[in-house]
Amino acid sequence: MKQRSPAVFQWLVIVVLMFPAASQAQSGSQEPEVLTVVTWGGAYEDSQRRAYFEPFTEATGIDIETVHYDGGVKVLREHLASGDVEWDVIDMIQSDASAACEEGLLDTIDSTILAPAPDGTPAREDFMEGAIHRCFITQIVFSTVIAFDDRAFPGVKPDSVEDFFNLEAFPGKRALRKSPVGLFEWALLSLSVPREQLYDLLSTRRGLELASRRLDDIRDAIIWWTRGDEPVELLTSGQATMATGYNGRFFHARAMEGAPLSVIWDGQLIGFNSWTILRGTSQADLAADFIAFATRAENMAAQANLISYGPARKSAQRRVGLHTDAGVPMRPYMPTAPSHMDSAVIRDHHWYSQTVELREQWFREWLER
Amino acid sequence: MDRKGIQQIVYQISTVTVLAIIVGTAASLAAIGFVDAVHYLNDRLLISPYARVLAEDRPGFVAVATLLVPAAGGLVVGLIVHFLVREKRGLAPPDAILAAQTSGPAPGFGSGLASTLAALISLGSGASVGQYGPLVYLGAMFGNLAGRLRLNLRHQRSIAIACGVAAAISTAFNAPIAGLVFAHEVILRHYSLRAFAPVTVAAATGYIIANVIFDRPALFLVSFDRVEHSYEFVFFALEGVLCAGLAWVFMVLLKVSANVARRHIALPWARPAIAGLTVGLVALWIPEVLGIGQETLRFATIEGAFGIGELGLIIVAKLVLTALCVGFGFVGGVFSPALLIGILFGAFYGLVLPYVAPVPHSGLVVYAICGMMALASSVIGAPLTTILIVFELTRSYDLTIAAMVSVVFANLISYRVIGRSLFDLQLRARGFDLSLGRDKAILETHRIRDYLSSVFTTASDQDTVGTVRQRLVDDHRSEAMVLNRKGKLLGVVRLQGIVNSNAETPVMDAAIRSFTTFGEDTSVWQSMEMLRGFLGEAVPLVDRSGRLMGVVPEEAVIRAYLEIVHDLREEENEAA
Numbered sequence: 001m002k003q004r005s006p007a008v009f010q011w012l013v014i015v016v017l018m019f020p021a022a023s024q025a026q027s028g029s030q031e032p033e034v035l036t037v038v039t040w041g042g043a044y045e046d047s048q049r050r051a052y053f054e055p056f057t058e059a060t061g062i063d064i065e066t067v068h069y070d071g072g073v074k075v076l077r078e079h080l081a082s083g084d085v086e087w088d089v090i091d092m093i094q095s096d097a098s099a100a101c102e103e104g105l106l107d108t109i110d111s112t113i114l115a116p117a118p119d120g121t122p123a124r125e126d127f128m129e130g131a132i133h134r135c136f137i138t139q140i141v142f143s144t145v146i147a148f149d150d151r152a153f154p155g156v157k158p159d160s161v162e163d164f165f166n167l168e169a170f171p172g173k174r175a176l177r178k179s180p181v182g183l184f185e186w187a188l189l190s191l192s193v194p195r196e197q198l199y200d201l202l203s204t205r206r207g208l209e210l211a212s213r214r215l216d217d218i219r220d221a222i223i224w225w226t227r228g229d230e231p232v233e234l235l236t237s238g239q240a241t242m243a244t245g246y247n248g249r250f251f252h253a254r255a256m257e258g259a260p261l262s263v264i265w266d267g268q269l270i271g272f273n274s275w276t277i278l279r280g281t282s283q284a285d286l287a288a289d290f291i292a293f294a295t296r297a298e299n300m301a302a303q304a305n306l307i308s309y310g311p312a313r314k315s316a317q318r319r320v321g322l323h324t325d326a327g328v329p330m331r332p333y334m335p336t337a338p339s340h341m342d343s344a345v346i347r348d349h350h351w352y353s354q355t356v357e358l359r360e361q362w363f364r365e366w367l368e369r
Numbered sequence: 370m371d372r373k374g375i376q377q378i379v380y381q382i383s384t385v386t387v388l389a390i391i392v393g394t395a396a397s398l399a400a401i402g403f404v405d406a407v408h409y410l411n412d413r414l415l416i417s418p419y420a421r422v423l424a425e426d427r428p429g430f431v432a433v434a435t436l437l438v439p440a441a442g443g444l445v446v447g448l449i450v451h452f453l454v455r456e457k458r459g460l461a462p463p464d465a466i467l468a469a470q471t472s473g474p475a476p477g478f479g480s481g482l483a484s485t486l487a488a489l490i491s492l493g494s495g496a497s498v499g500q501y502g503p504l505v506y507l508g509a510m511f512g513n514l515a516g517r518l519r520l521n522l523r524h525q526r527s528i529a530i531a532c533g534v535a536a537a538i539s540t541a542f543n544a545p546i547a548g549l550v551f552a553h554e555v556i557l558r559h560y561s562l563r564a565f566a567p568v569t570v571a572a573a574t575g576y577i578i579a580n581v582i583f584d585r586p587a588l589f590l591v592s593f594d595r596v597e598h599s600y601e602f603v604f605f606a607l608e609g610v611l612c613a614g615l616a617w618v619f620m621v622l623l624k625v626s627a628n629v630a631r632r633h634i635a636l637p638w639a640r641p642a643i644a645g646l647t648v649g650l651v652a653l654w655i656p657e658v659l660g661i662g663q664e665t666l667r668f669a670t671i672e673g674a675f676g677i678g679e680l681g682l683i684i685v686a687k688l689v690l691t692a693l694c695v696g697f698g699f700v701g702g703v704f705s706p707a708l709l710i711g712i713l714f715g716a717f718y719g720l721v722l723p724y725v726a727p728v729p730h731s732g733l734v735v736y737a738i739c740g741m742m743a744l745a746s747s748v749i750g751a752p753l754t755t756i757l758i759v760f761e762l763t764r765s766y767d768l769t770i771a772a773m774v775s776v777v778f779a780n781l782i783s784y785r786v787i788g789r790s791l792f793d794l795q796l797r798a799r800g801f802d803l804s805l806g807r808d809k810a811i812l813e814t815h816r817i818r819d820y821l822s823s824v825f826t827t828a829s830d831q832d833t834v835g836t837v838r839q840r841l842v843d844d845h846r847s848e849a850m851v852l853n854r855k856g857k858l859l860g861v862v863r864l865q866g867i868v869n870s871n872a873e874t875p876v877m878d879a880a881i882r883s884f885t886t887f888g889e890d891t892s893v894w895q896s897m898e899m900l901r902g903f904l905g906e907a908v909p910l911v912d913r914s915g916r917l918m919g920v921v922p923e924e925a926v927i928r929a930y931l932e933i934v935h936d937l938r939e940e941e942n943e944a945a
Contacts, residue, residue, distance in 0.1 A: 191671050194590040200664050203422035204656075207664070212672050354423040 025295050033062050035286055038069045038278075039088040042229035043252035043307055048091075050324075051303035052294040059293070062286065062323025070226055071179070073100045073356065076278065088287040089092060094138055094272040095352030101135030102353070107277040107284050108134045117315035126297070126313045136274035137295055140303070141310035143247040143335030143344070144182050144269040147231070150239035150260040161189045161267035164242055165218055175234040178224035180359035181245060181352075182269050185345055187214035191265045199348045231330040235261050238306035251308040251333045255326055265340040271347045272312065304343045376713045384520050385528070385567045392515045392529050393536035393571030396508035397578040399539040403489060403504060407661075410493025416440045416660045435659070436649040443645030444697055446487045447638035453483035457637065459491075460484040462555065462749075465509030465534060469527040469556050470807065471814045481510040487700040491641070495659040497648055501541060502702020509556075515600055524940050528564050531557050535568045536575030538754075544761035545576035549755040554793065558807050563943035591670050592740065595767040597729055597731040604730065605739050605771050608718050609778030612743035615714055616783050617842020619688060619707070619748060620791060626696025630727045634740040637698065640651030644697035648690055650792045657683050658690050662709045669712040670734045680717040703791060707745040715740020738768055739775035746776045749781035749792020785850030812933055813896035817887050820929050821910055821919040827852055830859055835872030835877050837862055848906045850917055851880045858886070858909055858917040886911050887921055 006325075037053070039045050045066060053064040067087060069075065073096050084245060092100065100106050111132050114123035124132060132137035146164050148157070149172075158170045164186065176183060184202055188211055193201060201207035223240050225231055231245030232253040247268070253259035275294065277287040293299065300311040301319030308330055311317050320330050331337060335344070396419050409415040415424060415434040424431050435748060450459060460476050476484075488503035512533030516526030529554040539548030549572040557568075596602070599847035627745075630640045651658050657665045665683070668674035691706040717833040719736030730736075755776055760769040786792050793803045796810075803810045826849040828837045837849050846865040860880030865881045885903055887896055887910040896908070900923065907920035 191673075192592050193667065193671065196590070197664070197667055200417070200419050201667060203418035204664055204668075206668055206674060207418075210668075210671065213673060351419070351423070358422065358425045358703065 020309055034065050035062055035290055036067060036086055036088045037064050038067045038087045040228050041068050042051055042257035044248055047303050050306055051299055056290060056293050076100055076105045086282045087147055087278045088283050089290055090276045090278055092276050094274045095349035097136040097274045099353035099356055100305045100348055105279055106135040107279045112183040113288050115296050117297055128312045128316050136276045138272045138274040138290055138312045139295055140273045140312055141336055142271055143271055144244055145247045146242060146244050146263045146264040147250045149235045150262050160265055161186050165190045166313045167218060167221055172220050173223050174218055175225050175231050175240040175243030175254050182317045182361035184211035185269055186267055187211035199351045208362050245336055248307040248309045255328050266343045268335055268344050269347055270344050271334055305330055310334045312337040385522060386570055388515055388529060389532045389567035389570035390574050392532040393574030393638050394512050395511045396533040396536035397575035399507050400537045401583055406489055407492045409881060411660055411808055414494055416495040418664055423937055432773050439495045439645035439648040440642050441488050443641035447641045449483055449487040451638035459487055460506045462505045462866060463792045465506055465530055466792060467801060469530040473710040475513050478514060484493050484700060491701045495698040496694045497633045497658055497706060498694050498699050498701025499703055499705030501704040504537045504541050505534050508533030528567055531564055531568045532571035535572040539572040539575035540579040542758055543579055544758050545572040545758040547754050547761055548572040548575060549753055550757055554751045554753050559941040561941050561943045562651040587770040589762060591734050591763055592732045593765050593768045596771055601730055602774055605774040606778045608739050609743045609775035610782055612740055613747050613779040613782035615785050616747035620787050622692035623696055625690040630697045640697040644693045644699060647693060651686055651690060655686050655809055658686050659706050666709055666712055669716040670737045672733045677720050681714055684713045704745055704749050707748040708741050711744030712737045712741035735768060735771050739772050742772045743775040743779035747779045748791050752776045752780045761845055807937060808934060809894055811937060813892045815893045815933055817891050817893050817896040817921055818889055819922055822922055823919045825850060825920045828876050830877050832875045832876045834867050834870045834876055837876050840866055843944050850909055856913050856916045856917060889933045
C-alpha cells in the first residue's frame with residue numbers, strides 16, 4: 001500500500017493538473033484566445049507589455065502576441081492582399097491611420113467603448129481634440145527629436161536643428177530615418193522658417209527643392225535607420241554623433257541604461273500614435289475590448305510611467321508621476337512639457353496623409369540624385 | 370468750468386470712446402472674417418499651395434482649376450460690380466479718404482457690402498490683387514455707418530471712419546501702432562487729439578481681438594540680428610531710390626491697363642474675367658502669381674530659395690498681372706501685391722549686390738524687407754505706417770532703421786515723380802486734389818454758390834446810361850448787371866465808367882463785356898483764384914445757359930475761405 005499510494009497520488013495530481021488545461025484547450029478550439037497586436041518593438045513595446053498586454057491577459061485570460069511594425073500603410077495593404085488576415089489591433093501613427101482609413105483598410109471603432117475618466121468626465125471631453133476618430137483612437141503623444149552623443153562634443157554642445165546641419169562645428173555622422181518623414185521639416189527649420197509656415201511652404205515645389213538642397217549639405221554624413229531602436233545603438237556605438245529618433249527610446253537609453261546621450265528639444269516633431277483595428281479581422285470585438293482596456297486612464301498613466309510618451313487623455317496625464325522602476329520624475333521628459341513646446345512642430349497629419357505619394361517620390365528622387 | 374460744461378465733456382469723452390470700441394470691434398471682426406473667408410476660398414478653389422498639393426494625385430484637375438477659377442471668379446466679380454455696386458467699381462481707400470475729408474454723400478452700405486463681396490471673390494479665386502484695400506474700406510464702411518448716428522459729436526463721421534480703418538489695419542497686420550498711424554497719415558491727414566484718442570482706442574481694440582481673443586499668427590516672421598556694416602545704409606538708400614522707380618513703373622502699368630480695358634473691351638462686366646483667364650494661363654507656368662502669395666513672400670527672405678533669373682521673372686509677371694487685374698476691374702487693393710513685388714525686388718537686389726559691390730553685407734533678409742517697405746510705402750503714400758509695420762512685426766530695431774532709410778528715400782523720389790500715393794492720384798482723377806494739402810482739396814469741394822447774394826442792381830439792355838446811373842445812386846451801389854429780357858447776363862456797368870457819359874447813350878455801349886463770372890460749379894478755391902486782379906464789388910454767378918443767378922460779393926469769398934479754413938484748423942487742433 002505504501003508503495004502504491006504515491007503512484008495514485010501522482011496520478012491524481014496529473015489528472016487534476018490536466019483537467020483545467022484540457023478544458024482551456026477545448027474552449028480554445030471554439031473561441032480564439034490570442035489577440036495579435038502590431039506594434040513597434042523595443043523599449044516601447046516593453047512598456048506596452050507591462051502596462052497593457054500583461055494586465056489584459058490577467059484580466060481576460062487572452063494572450064497577446066505581437067508583430068513588429070515600422071510604420072506606413074503599405075504593409076497593411078500587403079497583409080490584407082495576402083488573404084490570410086492575422087493582425088487584429090495596430091498601433092499606428094495618426095497620419096498613417098488617417099490615410100489607411102480613407103483607403104478602407106481599417107474597421108470603424110465605436111467610441112462608446114471608451115471608459116469615462118475616473119472622475120466621471122466623459123471620454124470625449126477627456127481625450128485630446130481630434131483623438132477620437134471613426135477609425136482610430138489616439139493614445140499617445142510622441143515626438144521625434146534630435147539626440148547627440150555627449151562624448152562626441154566635449155566642448156560646446158549642439159542645441160538646435162541648425163546645429164544638426166552644421167557639420168563644421170559639430171562633425172560626425174547623422175542618423176536619420178529612411179523615410180520621407182521629418183526630413184523636410186528639419187531642413188526648413190534649419191533655414192529659420194517659422195514652424196507655423198512649414199507645411200504651407202512644403203506644399204510648393206520650391207519648398208521641397210529648398211529642403212532637398214539643404215539635405216544635400218549633409219548627404220555624405222547620413223546613416224539611415226529604419227527600426228525605432230537603431231538610433232540609440234548608432235549613438236552609443238559611436239557610429240553616429242547625432243541622430244533623430246523617438247523621444248521615449250532616448251529617454252529609456254539615458255535614464256534606464258545610462259547611455260551618454262542628450263536630447264535637443266528644438267524642432268521636436270510631435271506626432272500621435274493611435275489604436276486601429278484592421279478591416280477583415282475575425283476578432284473585431286475582442287480588438288475593441290482591448291482598445292477599451294488600453295485606453296483607460298490608469299493603464300495609460302502606467303505606460304507613461306514606464307516610457308516618456310504623453311498620454312492622449314487628460315485624466316491620464318494627471319496621473320503621470322515617477323518612473324515605475326527608476327523613480328525618475330517623468331513629466332520633464334514628456335514631449336508635451338511646457339518648456340519643450342515652445343519650439344515644437346506639430347506634425348500636420350492631414351498634410352501627411354494626403355501627400356504619401358508626393359513625399360515618397362520626392363524622397364526617391366532625392367536619394368537618386 | 371460750470372457744471373454743464375463738465376457734463377458736456379464727460380458726455381463727449383464717454384460717447385466717443387464707446388463709439389471707437391464699437392466701430393473697432395465691428396471692423397476687427399469683419400476683417401478677421403474676411404481674411405478667414407479668403408483662406409477658406411483659396412483652399413476650396415485650389416489656389417493655396419497647401420490645397421493644390423493635397424490634390425497632387427489629380428494633376429489634370431489642378432490644371433483645369435488653375436485655368437478656370439480666376440476666370441470664373443472674374444466673371445462673378447464683373448457681374449456683382451456692374452449690377453450691385455452703384456458706383457460700378459470696387460470701393461477702395463480713396464472712397465474712405467473722400468468720406469472722411471468731405472461731408473458729401475459717401476457710397477451706401479449696400480454698395481459697400483457688394484464691393485466687399487466682390488473683393489472676397491477676387492481674392493478667393495486667386496486674382497493678383499491685395500486684401501488690405503478692401504479691409505480698409507470695410508473698416509470705413511462701419512465707420513461711415515456709425516457716423517450717421519445722432520450723437521451730436523463734432524467731426525463724428527471722419528473720426529468714426531478713421532476708427533474703423535485703424536482697427537482693420539491693426540487686426541490685419543497685428544500692428545496697432547501702424548493702424549493708428551495709417552488712419553491719420555492716409556485717411557485723416559492731420560493729428561488732432563480729438564481724433565487721435567478714439568482712433569487709438571479702436572486700434573487697440575482691433576489688436577486685442579486679433580491677438581487675445583483669436584490668437585492670429587503674425588503676417589511674416591523673420592529673424593535678423595543686426596546690420597553688420599555701416600556702409601550698407603548707402604545700399605539701403607539706393608534700394609529706396611530704385612523702388613521709387615519700380616513704383617513709378619507700377620503706376621504707369623496700372624494706368625495703361627485701365628485704358629486698354631476701357632478702349633478695347635466694351636462690356637465692363639467681362640473685363641475681370643479676361644484678366645482672370647490671363648492669370649490662370651500664367652499660373653500654369655508660374656504658380657507664384659496666384660493670389661496673395663504668402664508662401665512666395667516667405668521664400669523671398671530665405672537665401673537660396675530663388676535664383677536671380679527666377680526672381681526677375683516673377684517680379685515682372687506679378688507687376689504686369691497685378692496691373693492687369695486691378696485695371697481690368699477685379700476688386701482688391703495694391704498694397705499686398707506691392708509688398709510682394711517689393712520683397713522679391715529686395716531679394717533680387719540683395720542677390721545682385723555682391724556682384725556690383727563686392728563687399729561683405731548682412732544677408733538677404735534686410736534687403737528683402739527694405740525693398741518690400743520702400744515699394745509699398747511709395748504706392749500707398751504712407752511712409753510712417755510702413756516703418757511701423759516693420760517694427761511691430763519684427764520687433765527688430767536694426768531692421769526698422771534699415772527699412773526707414775529705404776522708405777524715406779523711396780518717398781522722396783516718388784513724391785516728386787508720381788505724387789504722394791496711388792490713392793491721391795485716383796482722387797485727383799475724380800477732382801479731389803490733395804497734392805497741395807487738405808486746404809485746397811477741401812476748398813475745392815465747397816461751391817461758392819452757397820454764398821450767393823440776391824441783392825444787386827440790374828439793368829435791361831434797352832436802358833439808357835442815365836436811368837442806370839440814377840438807379841445806382843439810389844441803390845448806393847457802383848455796379849449794375851445788364852440782362853436781356855430772358856435774364857441772360859450781357860455785361861456789367863460800373864459807376865466810374867459812366868459818371869461823365871451822355872445820359873442818352875444806350876447802356877450796352879458803356880457796359881463792360883469781358884468780366885469775371887462764377888459758374889454753378891465754381892468752387893471756393895477756384896473763386897479765390899479768379900479774384901486775382903478783380904476790381905469790382907461783386908462777381909456775378911451765372912448758370913449754364915448764361916442766366917444771372919445772383920452775385921457773390923468779394924467779402925463773401927473771403928468769408929467762405931475763412932470759415933472753411935477755420936473749421937479745418939479747429940479740427941486739426943481740437944483736444945479730446
